[in-house]
Amino acid sequence: MSDPDVITWTAIVSGYVRCGKMGDARRLFDRIDAKKNVVTWTAMVSGYLRNKCVFEAEELFERMPERNVVTWNTMIDGYVRNGRVDLAVGLFERMPERNVVSWNTVVNALVKCGRIEDAERVFGEMPEKDVISLTTMVGGLARFGRVDDARRLFDRMAERNVVSWNTMIDGYVRNGRVDLAVGLFERMPERNVVSWNTVVNALVKCGRIEDAERVFGEMPEKDVISWTAMVWGLARFGRVDEARRLFDRMPERNVVSWNAMITGYMQNKRLDEAFYLFERMPEKDVPSWNTMITGFIQNGELRRARKLFDEMPVKNVVSWSTLINGYVLDDQSEEALKIFMKMQAEGSVKPDEVTFVSLLGACSSLAGLSEGKQIHQIISKTLYHDDKLVISALLNMYSKCGELTTAEKIFNDGLRNQRDLISWNGMIAAYAHHGRGSDAINLFKEMQNFGFKPNDVTYVALLAACSHAGLVEEGLHYFDKLMSDRSIQVNEDHYTCLIDLCGRAGSLKGAFDLIKKLPVKPSSSVWGALLAGCNVYGNASLGNLVSKQILATGAENAGTYILQANIYSSSGNYREAANIRMKMKDKGLKKQPGCSWIEIGNRSREQSNLSRHGANGLCITVLLCRLYNVTFGAAPWFEEVSLRTTEQLRSFRSTSCSPKGVDGGMGECAGLRKKFRPIQ
Secondary structure, three states, X not given: OOOOOHXXXXXXXXXHHHOOOHHHHHHHHHHOHHHOOHHHHHHHXXXXXXXXXXXXXXXXXXXXXXXXXXXXXXXXXXXXXOOOHHHHHHHHHHOOOOOHHHXXXXXXXXXXXXXXXXXXXXXXXXXOOOHHHHHHHHHHXXXXXXXXXXXXXXXXXXXXXXXXXXXXXXXXXXXXXXXXHHHHHHHOOOOOHHHHHHHHHHHHHOOOHHHHHHHHHHOOOOOHHHHHHHHHHHHHOOOHHHHHHHHHHOOXXXXXXXXXXXXXXXXXXXXXXXXXXXXXXXXXXXHHHHHHXXXXXXXXXXXXXXXXXXXXXXXXXXXXXXXXXXXXHOOOHHHHHHHHHHHHHHOOOOOOHXXXXXXXXXXXXXXXXXXXXXXXXXXXXXXXXXXXXXHHHHHHHHHHOOXXXXXXXXXXXXXXXXXXXXXXXXXXXXXXXXXXXXXHHHHHHHHHHOOOOOOHHHXXXXXXXXXXXXXXXXXXXXXXXXXXXXOOOOOHHHHHHHHHHHHHOOOHHHHHHHHHHOOOOOOHHHHHHHHHHHHHHOOHHHHHXXXXXXXXXXXXXXXXXXXXXXXXXXXXXXXXXXXXXXXXXXXXXXXXXXXXXXXXXXXXXXXXXHHOOOHHHHHHHHHXXXXXXXXXXXXXXXXXXXXXXHHHHHHHHHHHOOHHHHHHHHHHHHHHXXXXXXXX
């Protein structure tokens, strides 16, 4: 048998490359010194690039005795595929000869990495443009919001194929111009399944489900994407039984189809049917598990979500973040932090910005400053240290943990060059939380001077700030401004703030009259704000009337009955107070025990009003009364007290508290509760 020729050797090398056996390919390549040509060299370069061995490809490319335009294009395309766009452009500039493939590769690379101006420049320099070049630029312009420029270029095209039409239609859809997309679709000389799917998806997403059904029914050929889009659309708009019938008719299903149907059940609160379908999936991916976990959490089934999470074979950052956020939303922030610790211990998944925002929310609800600082340290070592949402969450956490100065520093320094409406609202809310009404008003004015238009959230924070600071006139002024701004929908939260503002100031009759004049039917929260004011000022007659209004809304909760009973008690009508509490008991309503946290030695300790009679509870009561006496000049303060045992408590009581500081002080604390309401 004669020795193989260069064509044979090249074919063998290419075979090794296609199988990913680069070691075998390289050994053979090095053996056939005289029997390799430019095609053999190019095959090796292509193989290295396909296997992400960029350095080896570069080394071989530079050693090549000769190169043709295919070799150069292979190297440029390899750089692009490996995310080295600058190197691709640099090599393109060095090319002694270019063809349309060279130009198209670079234009496409620049478009995909968002360098649309550079793409336009290179496109403009092209000596010859084909349908691929033009279609690439049409897609690029539309992708970056320049849909009218894209249409002008599309109209100038001498030749268009189905991909060109699909690209322009997709551009309209991406920019929310569905009618223009449908109009262009109707004009298409030839359509493929992608054309039909693009329009069906667009109609579903914008809520035109009947139009989507019509187009779907006209499709000459449907694939799994077409069927899945309609299943998702029907379920999304509450037609979940029709979606299931369509799902059952599908000739072929993939994991996305199953996930779409499960999501539809979850969105329509049909959890058992969703779980039934989930258990029968032939193949589950991570999004399948995440869909179920998210659905359980959104429907208040946190235990089922946790059970499923623990059974997951593989978890990603979405899985962890979803569960953490679920615990935060369920007021189980300590458990959320424990989940994060478990995530860190396993180490296979790194947190992202969603994880950090949820964790900081947990620290905020616990007033866990030390935990918040630890999370902050972790964030500072990641890519998310300058993420706007994360920084805003940090601002909120420090504010809720009592570190207003740190929150101000984050707002002024960390967000100096990237403030958005969320961060402005967050800082106004921080001032509201700390009763700094004047600062909130000044910041509101500064925000407007910087060109930011307030939204509904801004006004809730501003009105709350005025309420907490007792700035009644200012609060009424800004409520009038809100009412005159037709671009903002006034909602229940705004009315609640307004009534709370009047109630805190003692203008109970005025608040009641305001409620009667509201343009919407008052909700239980609006009436509840007035009832709280009646409790503070002991107005039993109005409180009784307001309580009846709350119960008439159908919102029966323990808080309403307790406030009503407290109003009667404070006015001396103990018999009626007892009757109210008996009604509450008969209805099976129970008050959620009040709970607070105090940080001692970098640990958050929980104190419930159920445990107030224990040693720790008595210590805290004594300390609070002592603090009251010091605040009003009744006793000197001490530097530090550490109470660990009952004996130490007795010692503290005898040496540090006068009878007024303990017995009389407790009475004064009761009076203090009437004078000052906690910031909500």
